[in-house]
Amino acid sequence: MAKFKVAWLPGDGVGVDVMNASRKILEAVHFDAEYVHGDIGWEFWCKEGNPLPERTHKVLKETDCALFGAITSKSKTDSEKELAPELKGKGLIYFSPIVTMRQTFDLYSCVRPCRAFPSNPLNYKEGIDITVYRENTEGLYAGVEFCPIPEEVRTAIEKNNKKMARFNKFPAEDVAMSTRIMTRQGCERIIRKAFEFARANKKPSVTLVEKPNVLRETGGLMLAVMKKVATEFPDISWSEGNIDAMCMWLLKNPDKYHVLVAENMFGDIISDLCAQLVGGLGFAYSGNIGDKYAIFEPTHGSAPKYTGQNKVNPLATILAAMMMVDWLGEKEMAKKIYAAVALVIKEGTARTYDMGGNTTTSGMADAVVNALRRV
Numbered sequence: 576m577a578k579f580k581v582a583w584l585p586g587d588g589v590g591v592d593v594m595n596a597s598r599k600i601l602e603a604v605h606f607d608a609e610y611v612h613g614d615i616g617w618e619f620w621c622k623e624g625n626p627l628p629e630r631t632h633k634v635l636k637e638t639d640c641a642l643f644g645a646i647t648s649k650s651k652t653d654s655e656k657e658l659a660p661e662l663k664g665k666g667l668i669y670f671s672p673i674v675t676m677r678q679t680f681d682l683y684s685c686v687r688p689c690r691a692f693p694s695n696p697l698n699y700k701e702g703i704d705i706t707v708y709r710e711n712t713e714g715l716y717a718g719v720e721f722c723p724i725p726e727e728v729r730t731a732i733e734k735n736n737k738k739m740a741r742f743n744k745f746p747a748e749d750v751a752m753s754t755r756i757m758t759r760q761g762c763e764r765i766i767r768k769a770f771e772f773a774r775a776n777k778k779p780s781v782t783l784v785e786k787p788n789v790l791r792e793t794g795g796l797m798l799a800v801m802k803k804v805a806t807e808f809p810d811i812s813w814s815e816g817n818i819d820a821m822c823m824w825l826l827k828n829p830d831k832y833h834v835l836v837a838e839n840m841f842g843d844i845i846s847d848l849c850a851q852l853v854g855g856l857g858f859a860y861s862g863n864i865g866d867k868y869a870i871f872e873p874t875h876g877s878a879p880k881y882t883g884q885n886k887v888n889p890l891a892t893i894l895a896a897m898m899m900v901d902w903l904g905e906k907e908m909a910k911k912i913y914a915a916v917a918l919v920i921k922e923g924t925a926r927t928y929d930m931g932g933n934t935t936t937s938g939m940a941d942a943v944v945n946a947l948r949r950v
């Protein structure tokens with residue numbers, strides 16, 4: 576029997592190519608796993624009205640963790656149009672399966688390391704090393720949304736908050752509402768994880784990315800929790816910055832930041848910015864980590880225009896696989912994969928199109944396999 580059982584979720588578009596590439600690396604390091612395929616993505620939305628079929632939930636429940644490629648997500652109306660004719664008009668609503676999995680399995684930490692690999696031609700600056708801790712289950716992603724807003728909801732809000740009255744002059748179908756729900760527990764666990772990471776990895780500071788001057792309740796709660804948790808970590812300095820200002824400061828002084836912590840949407844935004852500082856989405860990987868289960872994925876999307884072309888950079892997925900074996904406790908294996916990726920980037924002979932070269936997805940994987948023999 577294999578040591579680990581891994582759910583294998585290629586998803587859509589280039590997800591398939593990048594997952595095949597990372598499998599080569601896992602095999603080259605003799606990672607001892609049984610891989611269990613899970614159906615997920617756009618195809619299953621169109622055919623079955625569910626991009627995350629029940630049978631895939633079962634696969635997740637029966638495995639130690641998952642590696643996930645990419646998925647095509649579209650808006651409510653655009654996704655309805657692509658449903659099989661017999662499923663149309665049934666009130667089915669498309670939800671991003673990755674968001675669903677994060678919530679269903681309570682994978683509350685979205686960990687996104689953004690480290691500049693030495694000599695990556697796409698580095699904004701050498702030496703950048705920022706890790707984003709994004710809250711992954713609450714906030715604007717909670718999915719509590721309305722359009723139109725049911726009358727009883729609207730009246731109840733108006734009774735408790737006078738600012739609601741301003742929207743009464745619009746027809747009900749013209750008013751949409753997405754709520755940002757955050758809990759003290761949710762804020763506390765992600766902030767604590769960020770500080771624990773900083774301590775374990777000798778990072779000097781943690782910075783909260785929020786907007787408490789405008790989002791008084793949710794942002795205010797996050798800031799209050801930050802202040803409290805920070806007292807437990809006197810060895811680590813902390814600061815806070817508003818999301819807008821942080822987009823500017825991160826470009827201006829990227830080396831001043833080490834660990835960023837943010838709620839779901841701000842973490843989503845800031846992690847793309849940090850990814851670009853270290854080469855873009857081709858290098859950006861994440862772990863969606865809970866107390867019992869984790870799903871590792873490249874941060875990029877399914878890039879439909881490159882489907883099946885063996886073109887995109889697989890390093891983000893290879894690094895996600897590296898993070899996965901590390902999480903499973905195979906620390907030496909993880910270090911080897913990281914070193915091999917670093918070597919390929921440094922040597923610069925294999926470069927995918929985003930790096931200005933013409934190495935293919937599988938060619939890049941072969942280059943990493945070759946480098947594994949030299950690290």
Ligand code: IPM
Nearest residue numbers: 648671673674843846874876
């Ligand atoms: C990410 C992505 C997802 C998100 C999308 C695909 C739903 O942008 O992982 O950052 O918004 O969380």
Ligand code: MG
Nearest residue numbers: 843844847874
């Ligand atoms: Mg994103």
